[in-house]
Amino acid sequence: MTRYVVSRLFSAGLSLIGVSIIIFVLMQILPGDVARTILIGTSGEGSATPERVAALRHELGLDQPVHIQYLSWLVGLFRLDVGRSLTTGFPVFQEIQNRLPLTLELSILTVIFGTLLSIPMGVASAIRQNTWIDHLMRIISVAGIAMPIFWTGTLIVLVLAVGFHWLPPLGYVPPWRDPWANFQQLIWPALALGYYHTAVVARMTRSQMLEVLRQDYVRTAWAKGLRERVVISRHALRNALLPVVTLISIQFSFSVGGTVIMETLFFLPGIGKALVDAINFKDFPMVQTIIVLFAALVLIINLLTDLAYGALDPRITFK
Amino acid sequence: MSRRLSVPRILWAGLASAALLLSGCAPAAAPSQPAPSAPAPTAAPAPTAAPAAPAPTAAPVVRPTATPQPTATATPVGSRVKKGGILLEALWAAPGDLDLLAATSMISLAPLALTYDGLVKEDPLKAGVIAPDLAEKWDVSGDGTKITFALRKGVTFHNGQPFTSSDAKYSVERWMKDSDQLAPTLGEVIKSVETPDANTLVLNLKFQYPDLFRSLILDWASIVPKGQPKGRDLKEVVGTGAFKFKSFESGVAYQVVKNDKYHNKDLPHLDGVTVYFLPDRNTGLAAFRAGRIDITAPVYFTVPQFKVVDSQMKGQATAYLYPNSFWWNIYLPMNKKPWTDIRVRRAVFMAIDRKQAMATVDQGLGSVDGVMPPNLGGYTSDELKKVPGWRDPKSQDIDEAKKLLAEAGFPSGFKTDIFYRTGGDYLNMATFVRDQLTKIGITATLTTRDGAAFYDYVYARSYDIHAHRHPFAPASPDTILAQYYRTGGERNFADVADSKLDALINKQMGILDPTERKKVVHQAEQYLYDNAEASIISWGAYSQGWQKWVRDFVPGQTIYDNLRLEAVWLDK
Numbered sequence: 001m002t003r004y005v006v007s008r009l010f011s012a013g014l015s016l017i018g019v020s021i022i023i024f025v026l027m028q029i030l031p032g033d034v035a036r037t038i039l040i041g042t043s044g045e046g047s048a049t050p051e052r053v054a055a056l057r058h059e060l061g062l063d064q065p066v067h068i069q070y071l072s073w074l075v076g077l078f079r080l081d082v083g084r085s086l087t088t089g090f091p092v093f094q095e096i097q098n099r100l101p102l103t104l105e106l107s108i109l110t111v112i113f114g115t116l117l118s119i120p121m122g123v124a125s126a127i128r129q130n131t132w133i134d135h136l137m138r139i140i141s142v143a144g145i146a147m148p149i150f151w152t153g154t155l156i157v158l159v160l161a162v163g164f165h166w167l168p169p170l171g172y173v174p175p176w177r178d179p180w181a182n183f184q185q186l187i188w189p190a191l192a193l194g195y196y197h198t199a200v201v202a203r204m205t206r207s208q209m210l211e212v213l214r215q216d217y218v219r220t221a222w223a224k225g226l227r228e229r230v231v232i233s234r235h236a237l238r239n240a241l242l243p244v245v246t247l248i249s250i251q252f253s254f255s256v257g258g259t260v261i262m263e264t265l266f267f268l269p270g271i272g273k274a275l276v277d278a279i280n281f282k283d284f285p286m287v288q289t290i291i292v293l294f295a296a297l298v299l300i301i302n303l304l305t306d307l308a309y310g311a312l313d314p315r316i317t318f319k
Numbered sequence: 320m321s322r323r324l325s326v327p328r329i330l331w332a333g334l335a336s337a338a339l340l341l342s343g344c345a346p347a348a349a350p351s352q353p354a355p356s357a358p359a360p361t362a363a364p365a366p367t368a369a370p371a372a373p374a375p376t377a378a379p380v381v382r383p384t385a386t387p388q389p390t391a392t393a394t395p396v397g398s399r400v401k402k403g404g405i406l407l408e409a410l411w412a413a414p415g416d417l418d419l420l421a422a423t424s425m426i427s428l429a430p431l432a433l434t435y436d437g438l439v440k441e442d443p444l445k446a447g448v449i450a451p452d453l454a455e456k457w458d459v460s461g462d463g464t465k466i467t468f469a470l471r472k473g474v475t476f477h478n479g480q481p482f483t484s485s486d487a488k489y490s491v492e493r494w495m496k497d498s499d500q501l502a503p504t505l506g507e508v509i510k511s512v513e514t515p516d517a518n519t520l521v522l523n524l525k526f527q528y529p530d531l532f533r534s535l536i537l538d539w540a541s542i543v544p545k546g547q548p549k550g551r552d553l554k555e556v557v558g559t560g561a562f563k564f565k566s567f568e569s570g571v572a573y574q575v576v577k578n579d580k581y582h583n584k585d586l587p588h589l590d591g592v593t594v595y596f597l598p599d600r601n602t603g604l605a606a607f608r609a610g611r612i613d614i615t616a617p618v619y620f621t622v623p624q625f626k627v628v629d630s631q632m633k634g635q636a637t638a639y640l641y642p643n644s645f646w647w648n649i650y651l652p653m654n655k656k657p658w659t660d661i662r663v664r665r666a667v668f669m670a671i672d673r674k675q676a677m678a679t680v681d682q683g684l685g686s687v688d689g690v691m692p693p694n695l696g697g698y699t700s701d702e703l704k705k706v707p708g709w710r711d712p713k714s715q716d717i718d719e720a721k722k723l724l725a726e727a728g729f730p731s732g733f734k735t736d737i738f739y740r741t742g743g744d745y746l747n748m749a750t751f752v753r754d755q756l757t758k759i760g761i762t763a764t765l766t767t768r769d770g771a772a773f774y775d776y777v778y779a780r781s782y783d784i785h786a787h788r789h790p791f792a793p794a795s796p797d798t799i800l801a802q803y804y805r806t807g808g809e810r811n812f813a814d815v816a817d818s819k820l821d822a823l824i825n826k827q828m829g830i831l832d833p834t835e836r837k838k839v840v841h842q843a844e845q846y847l848y849d850n851a852e853a854s855i856i857s858w859g860a861y862s863q864g865w866q867k868w869v870r871d872f873v874p875g876q877t878i879y880d881n882l883r884l885e886a887v888w889l890d891k
Contacts, residue, residue, distance in 0.1 A: 040774055041427075047802075047809035160605075170572075267597055
């Protein structure tokens, strides 16, 4: 198993370098001059004389050859210092360090919230197939898939602000500083994101459970006179969970992307928002570092998911 | 085979715990008053601070009155103000660096200006009135080319360094060289800066300049310590202003706290200001409605948002429009065919129905003034009615435009392209212009670019027609004439290069007498119309909102004035 993990990590490293090259090339192809954009401002109020643009390009190191720019970024990545964001002027790693906890917390909260709801919903729906419980759960899950995340999020903001004249405190307070404020800030976006997550996973759980409940070994378990709780949770659910776990891991990766919208809607200074801002300004050190980080997260999640298969299904071995 | 199964209790428990999780964080009830995060004022109310008495102004500032406004009145002298509290302000983006003197836009100006003073300022309680700041008084020589400022004594920067005339000289020289808004005029007007002693600053002008003080009250004209690093090398904001820098977190907020050693001992009233960077203006509006934001930066609210605040928060908040704070333009690169032909340019300008543009794109919140608004010496609406392009009925303009196109060799019109910036209401204006041009047979497609790419196209003039809006400041004819229409002007997006026009623009810059200056400004304006060089479509109004508990906030004459908030207090 150790050899398997090491080989997966090695191939992950190669994948990350490939990702960084692709992103760098794409950023270079994109039209636009970050120096000019900084000088003019987002509202187009400023002016940008060629002299001022040239001076700022020099200050930002944008007048260096393209391959030098990439290599200095790559070397910086290994030294954990990729320089400063072109737009904010803050060190990229400092920006990520400040923002990553929020995005991770939101993603984890989303998955916890979604999983906590979706698996019971899916199981209840399956074991009460074609009853009002099943119909209700299916309506809830279909609605969750049908409603775009940004719409759900906007609706929550509107209901809170217009209906209750209340919104969570602006910005982000880490949980170790003020757990209650942190909870108020994150629960609403987690709810909006988690609803979609719930809907998808609940449907998958239901279909898997329906399939497993018709298997011979489940029938045997009933025939042995086992209690219902044991049949459902130990024999049926455990076997039905294998594809569900895969889906949850995919959903986790997806929720990292989904945080971009929620961070904007709920004014949460997370990494997703930073990425969008950086792309708009063509801030390549920032974009590249964040994308590589996201890619690394996805690769790690995939690895953990593969390892989880072994724990759930004893027939799976790693070579 | 089917078997009736019951839902195991553990599953119900899972559902119930998730439901509990949600119910626990719902607001208990709609609060009667919004619950802001700022600490409540604890200090006993103190008498109103009397701001420094304004000295006679060298150049009175005219306040535009085109649009009816809610009145923002100062607390009467003798009544009481409440000290303390943190004012929460919304801005849409964070500054790229901390160098105010090189700032190009509101995103830098609004947060950074809080920490600085200028030589003079716009009276925070009387819009348009010039008041002393770090200069206690000043003397203008008989020919108007030498201004001697007596600087305030005993003032220190936030780092403890004493303020002297050498700091003022350093700052003025930076305004002349580095300031996006001030350098084009002050760099041209100021010949030299002298410091006869530590408390005297002398500006020697090349010629008498009527808008000198109008430029000096802008927050760009702030005083920084001599030798302060520039651009991204500047890591700490150090001024002499009413507030001291506390923290800056990119993408989150910029915070300042009260300067206890401020030279006006009665100010500021607030304990501090936190400027939140809220790029999504709908989120900003929601936060404003929920009371999480006390005041927005000027320009923050869009027209629909202004209408929401104005109609749905009556009595709770003020929505203010800055008259003529931006202008819509249609730029035709004059050295590019077919725009090299004056008849084609004139036809396009005549085809645009400006009243309709203002009524539709800006939903009626604007004006159809010409290149120069009347308050800057431009034509009045009655005078404009005689100018082709503004005439009633519009049909005569359209008929004449068609004739001009036919004479220019385009009896059936031609195909062209309209370039606009993605987002905002730029698409609305581009679509409007396209529809207007079809009336004279010109068929246009629309092209857009976003973010950084947009400016590449603009500065490379990679367009046939460019429909765009620009914020406008300061309130001086030079802002328009010198920047947009003079040869080589920083914002001359149509590449106008006309020596006769340049001569008129230069001439008006040196005329102190408002009546005489107005005559020359009129000549320049008429010249722009006669030669189809005027790019104006219509004027719009940016808006700003503040809650009813924000007191003694008086909007400045333009969006770039009175951003220091030193006289503001919270009536909570």
